[in-house]
Amino acid sequence: MSTKFTEGPWKAHNRGPVFTKEDVYEIHWSEDGECVAEIVHGEADANLIAAAPELYEALKEMEEFVDMECGIGAFSSSCKSAVKALAKARGEG
Numbered sequence: 001m002s003t004k005f006t007e008g009p010w011k012a013h014n015r016g017p018v019f020t021k022e023d024v025y026e027i028h029w030s031e032d033g034e035c036v037a038e039i040v041h042g043e044a045d046a047n048l049i050a051a052a053p054e055l056y057e058a059l060k061e062m063e064e065f066v067d068m069e070c071g072i073g074a075f076s077s078s079c080k081s082a083v084k085a086l087a088k089a090r091g092e093g
Helices: 043-050 052-070 077-089
Strands: 011-017 023-028 035-041
Touching: 011 043, 023 043, 035 043, 043 052, 052 077
Parallel strands: none
Antiparallel strands: 011 023, 023 035
16 A cells, blocks of 8 residues: 655644634645645644654654664564554554
8 A cells, every 4th residue: 555645844824713712723734825634723733733744754764773773573562652653644554
């Protein structure tokens, strides 16, 4: 399965209170204002979503490093959690 993600970096943009008293955020991925997500409630969630491309790449690099240096069987429980998270991001889990 080949997965093509929207290119990063992504940035959270505060639209202010739109539907409720709480601020609503958009996640932009280009300077033209193209959105990955148009309505995100809460700055913390918006920042987490905006960090997704970098988080994915960091976990992928860690997985490749551990596999190359130690072999797949050497994964600790934290590494196994990273592998599960990567699979979930690719729609495999």
